[in-house]
Amino acid sequence: GAVVSQHPSRVICKSGTSVKIECRSLDFQATTMFWYRQFPKQSLMLMATSNEGSKATYEQGVEKDKFLINHASLTLSTLTVTSAHPEDSSFYICSAPRGQQFFGPGTRLTVL
Amino acid sequence: KQEVTQIPAALSVPEGENLVLNCSFTDSAIYNLQWFRQDPGKGLTSLLLIQSSQREQTSGRLNASLDKSSGRSTLYIAASQPGDSATYLCAVLGNNNDMRFGAGTRLTVKP
Numbered sequence: 001g002a003v004v005s006q007h008p009s010r011v012i013c014k015s016g017t018s019v020k021i022e023c024r025s026l027d028f029q030a031t032t033m034f035w036y037r038q039f040p041k042q043s044l045m046l047m048a049t050s051n052e053g054s055k056a057t058y059e060q061g062v063e064k065d066k067f068l069i070n071h072a073s074l075t076l077s078t079l080t081v082t083s084a085h086p087e088d089s090s091f092y093i094c095s096a097p098r099g100q101q102f103f104g105p106g107t108r109l110t111v112l
Numbered sequence: 113k114q115e116v117t118q119i120p121a122a123l124s125v126p127e128g129e130n131l132v133l134n135c136s137f138t139d140s141a142i143y144n145l146q147w148f149r150q151d152p153g154k155g156l157t158s159l160l161l162i163q164s165s166q167r168e169q170t171s172g173r174l175n176a177s178l179d180k181s182s183g184r185s186t187l188y189i190a191a192s193q194p195g196d197s198a199t200y201l202c203a204v205l206g207n208n209n210d211m212r213f214g215a216g217t218r219l220t221v222k223p
Contacts (some may be wrong), residue, residue, distance in 0.1 A: 032209060034209075034210075034211065036213075042215065043201060043213045043214060043215040043216050044156075044201070044203075044213045045213070046210060046211065046212070049209075049210070091153075093155060093156065095211070097209055100144065100146065100158075100161050100205075101146070101203075101205060101211055103155060103156045103158075104155065105154075105155040106154070106155040106156075108153070
């Protein structure tokens with residue numbers, strides 16, 4: 001099956017700093033990638049759709065200025081959490097479609 | 113907007129028991145439905161994928177069914193083992209490539 005990687009797998013940062021998470025499709029190209037967030041003991045929630053060559057599409061309630069998405073190439077999408085606060089601490093997962101959705105291993109963000 | 117519901121939220125069974133996890137969705141216009149397993153603090157492991165034109169898929173001790181018209185899917189686990197303990201997520205992929213997840217069923221299989 002197709003492989004999607006994420007980096008970093010785990011990050012701890014101070015409140016007010018920005019954190020960048022990378023999502024890569026390793027063996028296929030993806031014009032679209034998806035970003036999800038999962039709070040403890042809750043299910044995954046779609047945050048936004050990352051589109052190569054155009055602006056990301058955000059789900060209702062997700063602040064686009066706080067969660068910056070850049071689909072830099074056909075194999076890379078980045079999610080930047082700007083001015084992170086403790087309430088942004090969560091598990092972030094990306095996915096890319098190739099027939100079906102393939103998920104990255106996730107990034108656990110802890111904001112102190 | 114598609115809504116996905118999973119019942120029960122948690123389930124505890126003794127080892128060896130057969131069990132059924134339920135998933136329902138509100139919009140039957142789906143591309144496919146997928147069952148995932150998630151271990152604590154880990155990412156997703158895809159278990160079974162059912163295309164909208166299919167009725168069921170089987171893999172080992174797992175069997176998933178899909179009734180698109182009624183908006184339901186079930187995941188059947190035969191002869192459960194302690195290693196099956198995890199959270200099981202049902203996800204529906206819409207025709208515009210958006211995936212919606214249920215809240216999951218937290219399964220505990222006791223030795």
